[in-house]
Every structure is written in structure tokens, then in C-alpha cells.
Amino acid sequence: xxxxxxxxxxxxxxxxxxxxxxxxxxxxxVSTSISTAVGMSAAxxxxxxxxxxxxxxxxxxxxxxxxxxxxxxxxxxLVIASLVQLVxxxxxxxxxxLYSALGIYLPLITTNCAILAVTFFxxxxxxxxxQATIFALGTALGFALVIILFATIxxxxxxxxxxxAFKGYPIAFIGAALVSLAFMGFTALFGIS
Amino acid sequence: xxxxxxxxxxxTSGIIKENPILILMIGLCPTLATTVxxxxxxxxxxxxxxxxxxxxxxxxxxxxxxxxxVRIPIFIIVISTFVTIIDYVMQAYQPDLYRVxxxxxxxIVVNCIILGRAEAxxxxxxxxxxxxxxxxxxxGFGSVxxxxxxxxxxxxxxxILNYPLLPTAYRTxxxxxxxxxxxxFFLIGLLKALVNKLGWGR
Numbered sequence: 001x002x003x004x005x006x007x008x009x010x011x012x013x014x015x016x017x018x019x020x021x022x023x024x025x026x027x028x029x030v031s032t033s034i035s036t037a038v039g040m041s042a043a044x045x046x047x048x049x050x051x052x053x054x055x056x057x058x059x060x061x062x063x064x065x066x067x068x069x070x071x072x073x074x075x076x077x078l079v080i081a082s083l084v085q086l087v088x089x090x091x092x093x094x095x096x097x098l099y100s101a102l103g104i105y106l107p108l109i110t111t112n113c114a115i116l117a118v119t120f121f122x123x124x125x126x127x128x129x130x131q132a133t134i135f136a137l138g139t140a141l142g143f144a145l146v147i148i149l150f151a152t153i154x155x156x157x158x159x160x161x162x163x164x165a166f167k168g169y170p171i172a173f174i175g176a177a178l179v180s181l182a183f184m185g186f187t188a189l190f191g192i193s
Numbered sequence: 194x195x196x197x198x199x200x201x202x203x204x205t206s207g208i209i210k211e212n213p214i215l216i217l218m219i220g221l222c223p224t225l226a227t228t229v230x231x232x233x234x235x236x237x238x239x240x241x242x243x244x245x246x247x248x249x250x251x252x253x254x255x256x257x258x259x260x261x262x263v264r265i266p267i268f269i270i271v272i273s274t275f276v277t278i279i280d281y282v283m284q285a286y287q288p289d290l291y292r293v294x295x296x297x298x299x300x301i302v303v304n305c306i307i308l309g310r311a312e313a314x315x316x317x318x319x320x321x322x323x324x325x326x327x328x329x330x331x332x333g334f335g336s337v338x339x340x341x342x343x344x345x346x347x348x349x350x351x352x353i354l355n356y357p358l359l360p361t362a363y364r365t366x367x368x369x370x371x372x373x374x375x376x377x378f379f380l381i382g383l384l385k386a387l388v389n390k391l392g393w394g395r
Contacts, residue, residue, distance in 0.1 A: 019374055021226035022296075025219065025305060073280065073299045074273035081269065113222055113303040120296045165390040166382075169218060173382030180375040 003134050005190060006127075010138030013189050016114050017146045018180040023114030027147055028172060030105070037151035041144030043105040045137075047087060048115050051080050052136035055119035056129055076119045081110045114143060150179060203322055207329030214337045214381075215388045219305040224338060225377040227297050231354045234342025236290045238335030240283065240298060242327075244275040245307050245334075249327035251275075252315040259316075268311045269302070276302045306334060337384075344380060345371045 016022050023044075030040040055076050063069055088106045091099035109115060118139050122132040153175055162171050211217060214224050220241075227237040248271050252259075259267050280298050283291040291298065301307065310330060315323040343353045349372030351357060351364035359367075370376045 021222050021374065021377070022300070024221040024225065028218070028221070070277055070281065073277050073302055074270060077269055077273055077302050078266065081266065111303050111305055111308065113300050116303050117296055117300060120299055124296065165386045167389075170382045170386035170389065173378050173385060177375040177378035177382065180378055184373060184375060 003131065006131055006134050007138040009190065010135050011142040011145070012183070013186045015142045015146060015183055015186075016117070016139050017143060018176070018183045019187075020117070022117045023112055023143060026108060026112055026114075027150070027176075028169065029108075031147050031151045031154055031172075033155060034148065034151045036105075037147045038144075039101060040105045040108075041140075041147055043102045043109055044112065044114065044143055045140040046102070047080070047084060047106070047109050048118055048136050048140040049133065050083055050087065051076075051115050052118055052122055052132050053129070054079055054083060056122055056127075056132045059123055072120075072123070076116060080115050080119070084110050114139070146179070150176065153179070200322060200325060204325040204329040207326065207331075207333040208336070209333070209393055211330075212333040212337065212393075213306045213330055214334060215385060216393065218385075219309060220334060221381075222300065223297050223304065224341060225374075225381060227294055228338055228341040228345055228377065229293070229372050230346040230350070231339060231343040233290070233293050234338035234340075235335070236283075236287065237294055237297065238331070238338040240279045240294070241301050241304060241307070242331030242335055243279050244272060244301050244304075245310060245331050246324060246327035247275045248272045248307055249310055249315040249323040250320055252311045253318060253320045253323035256316050264316065265308075265312070268308060268316075272307055272311070273302045306330060341377070341380060341384070345376060347371075349373075349376065 010016075014020060017024065017027050026040055026044075030036045058075060058079065059072065063072055063075065084106055088099075091102065091106075118136050122135060125131075125135070127135060154172060157171055157175065160171075166174070207213065209216075213220050223237050223241065228234040248268070251271050252268060255267075255271075276299060279301070283294070283298060310326060314326050318326070347353055347358060348368045349370070351359035351367050357364060368376075371380070
């Protein structure tokens with residue numbers, strides 16, 4: 001599978017939110033306004049790339065050669081949790097501007113299953129380091145596309161006359177169903193499995 | 194133990210009043226992704242329940258030994274231990290189910306319900322109370338997964354647990370929308386609207 005195909009598949013065809021249902025908590029949590037959606041997307045892009053590299057190297061240099069594959073769940077989640085902490089401390093000390101923009105989103109990322117899922121997909125699909133990078137990049141941009149797209153819809157929904165039972169989450173779910181239906185159109189292209 | 198009213202309420206509160214999915218809206222990923230059929234939903238419910246109950250009990254048992262400042266990493270290690278156990282058990286005894294659930298089995302480790310209960314309940318309560326709390330939340334979570342799976346299988350395939358319920362005419366051209374991703378979003382939206390209408394959790 002060539003690199004462009006991996007990117008398109010991760011970005012659109014197997015979109016992490018709408019087609020794989022991963023990362024739904026931040027999707028519904030921070031898609032209430034465009035600015036928070038952009039901040040969250042940037043933080044996810046940053047951490048997802050780092051996590052993909054670190055987990056790939058750890059798996060292929062340590063876990064696999066030593067026969068410790070069964071530890072991967074514990075190792076990956078601890079790597080992501082400590083990575084988020086390190087990034088936060090580094091930004092706080094050296095890049096104050098970036099920290100004030102992304103700071104509040106970073107702690108939330110530890111429990112963002114999209115990051116952990118990408119590290120597993122990279123192993124399951126037997127990607128090399130370049131493919132893993134492209135896959136992580138495509139996934140993060142796909143996450144950003146959907147979450148920002150959806151934030152614009154939700155800002156309009158705020159003012160729409162909706163029956164009280166459907167206010168809030170239910171109408172957001174119905175909206176997500178319609179956006180997801182549009183993304184179904186890409187499934188005829190190709191995908192990763 | 195059941196005569197004690199507050200203890201019983203630990204068990205029952207998770208089923209409707211504090212249902213993790215329908216009221217608290219956490220743990221949505223597996224709810225939507227692993228409910229294509231009733232069997233998948235049930236399998237995911239059982240797997241997550243095992244992890245939730247075991248981690249609640251263990252965290253409650255070690256709560257006096259865990260320093261406050263490193264509690265979250267320790268919770269994560271306990272949870273990921275049980276996730277690894279269920280991961281390998283399913284791979285060995287339920288390979289078909291494991292293939293369908295795929296990456297969502299290891300992803301139980303970041304399920305907000307489990308870490309949330311560890312932090313909010315098990316860390317401050319006794320072993321029996323934590324067990325009851327885990328059991329109640331598991332019933333609440335598992336039953337929603339099963340209902341979602343059953344409804345999607347019924348509309349998308351005309352069956353529930355592979356038992357044909359709708360006429361053959363429907364089953365030859367079912368409403369495939371229900372088993373595709375948009376159907377999952379649509380169904381959970383309708384369920385949540387129903388819960389709002391009935392006023393549960395207020």
C-alpha cells in the first residue's frame with residue numbers, strides 16, 4: 001500500500017471519528033465552538049505524531065525483540081501519559097505562547113482514545129516508521145477536519161428551534177449521523193483493513 | 194448486605210439514575226463502534242464489566258497504600274493489567290468475537306467509565322461497596338450496549354442474536370443504514386432524546 005493511499009484512507013475513508021468511532025468524547029466535548037475545536041485539533045496533531053514515533057520505536061526496539069508484546073497496552077498508555085506531561089512542561093518553560101493556546105487541552109489528551117488507537121493500528125497494520133508517521137498525520141488531520149466542520153454546525157444549532165428533548169446531545173448525535181452519512185460516500189474508494 | 198439501603202443504592206444508581214452512557218455520556222466509543230449486532234454489544238459489555246469490577250475491587254483494596262500524587266499512573270497500571278488479561282482470554286476462547294471487536298478490546302484501558310469510577314469511587318470506598326458500584330455501572334453500561342446492538346441487528350439484519358424475528362421479505366433487503374456508522378449515531382441520538390423526554394437522571 002503506497003503512502004498517498006495510507007494518507008487518504010486515514011484522512012477520509014477510515015476517518016477516525018465518523019467511521020471508526022474513536023475519539024468521540026473530545027468530538028462531542030470540545031466541538032461547541034470553532035476556537036476550542038481548533039485548539040484541540042492542534043494539540044492532538046502534536047501529541048499523536050510524537051506518540052506514534054515513540055510507541056513505534058519502543059515496540060520494535062524493546063518489546064518485540066524481548067518477547068514482551070503482551071505488555072504493549074500498559075506500555076503504550078504510560079508512554080502517552082508521560083509524553084503529555086513532558087510536552088506540557090516543555091511548552092510551559094520554553095514556548096509560552098503555544099502553551100497558553102494548547103495548555104488546557106493537553107491533560108484531556110491522555111484519555112483521548114484516538115492517540116492510543118493510532119499506536120495500536122501502526123502495530124496491527126505492520127507499518128514501517130514512515131508509513132506510521134503518514135498514518136498518524138492523516139488521522140490527526142481527519143480528526144481536525146471533522147471536529148472543526150462539526151463545530152461550525154453546532155454553533156448554528158445553538159440558535160435553531162429544536163424540541164426540548166432533542167436539545168444538546170441528541171441533536172448533536174443526529175447531526176453527526178448526517179455528516180457520517182456524507183463520509184460513507186468515500187468508502188467506495190479504498191481503505192485500510 | 195442487601196438490607197442496607199445505602200449499599201443497595203450503590204448497586205442500583207448505575208443502572209438508570211447514573212447510567213454511564215445515557216445520563217453521564219461517557220464511554221461513547223465502544224457504545225457506537227461495537228454494537229453492530231447484539232452479540233458484539235454483549236461481548237464488549239462483558240469484557241468492559243470484567244475490567245471495571247476487577248479494577249474497582251483491586252484499587253479499593255490497595256487504596257491505603259497508594260500515595261495521592263501517583264494514584265493515576267497506578268490506576269492505569271491496574272486497569273491495563275486486567276485489559277491485557279481479557280485481551281488474551283478473548284483471543285484464545287472467542288477468536289471470532291475478538292476479530293470483530295479488534296482494537297476496541299485494548300482501548301478499554303482508556304474507557305472514561307473505568308478510570309472515572311476508580312478515581313471517584315473505589316479510591317475512597319471499601320471493597321464490597323466498590324464491587325457493588327462496579328457491578329451496577331457494568332449492568333448500566335452492558336444493558337445499553339446490548340439494547341443498541343439488538344436494535345441495530347434487528348433493523349439492519351432482521352434478527353436478534355442470529356434468531357430471525359422479521360419476515361424473510363424484510364431480511365432479504367434490510368435497512369442497512371442501521372448497521373453502518375451513521376445508524377449508530379442516529380440511534381444513540383434517539384435513545385438520548387427518549388431519556389430526556391422521560392426525565393431520567395434528573
